[in-house]
Amino acid sequence: MELGLKGKRALVTGSTAGIGFATARALVAEGAHVTVNGRTQARVDGAVDALRRELPDATITGITADLSSREGCDTLTGQLPEIDVLVNNLGIFEPKPFEQIRDEDWIRFFETNVLSGVRLSRHYVPGMRTRNWGRIVFVSSESALQIPAEMIHYGMTKTAQLAVARGLAETLAGTGITVNSVLPGPTASEGVGGFVAQLAASRGVDASVIEHEFFATARPSSLLQRFTTPDEIAAMITYVCSAPASATTGAALRVDGGVVRAIA
Incomplete structure (x- = not known):
């Protein structure tokens, strides 16, 4: 399928690893002109160099x-x-008991996970309106629908992203600009992979044991019964960024491995 992304200027925030990096790579492979973003120069340079080696x-x-x-x-x-x-x-997560989540944590999570997307969308929408074409995607989470008890502040921000994305899509009705949310399930991103490996090492077991236990206890509703890969999430993101996805807007698209027990 021709995705119509050749020459399109794309920005992927938080894209030096994980879902962001996989998305940047997928967009680059489709011919988009991609800007990678991260917090440190070393991480950004490393991601850019890796992509250039793969796609010179x-x-x-x-x-x-x-x-x-x-x-x-x-x-x-x-x-x-x-x-x-x-x-x-861009997004951060952190398991923490509710009683220990300070005001500063709530604000930090909201600023990072929600307001970053709000600020960037607010800046770029006028230009998209002028050209009557644009794609905006918020990478949310299944935690937006099933708030995790171990990190309520994270779940709150993921739900907020759905509200922002839907509201923004409503304001852009009748234009060539689409706004959607993509909701990954538990994904083998850099942070999750590191946590699983560390826990496995501390217990002297293979990482697959930790993965099995996680889905048996924390996400028993998963139909996939494994972590999704960043590339699997990136495939959905790349599609909704494409020209053929022009009729998909205001949607919350789950790539959660069936964790959410819903038929819609």
């Missing part, structure tokens, strides 16, 4: 900016004033 003819740039603040978002948009495709992938 591609157009790839990197911008170092901490998007958890207004100043960081301003730094990025100052260097990249116009784009066609925005993937709001």
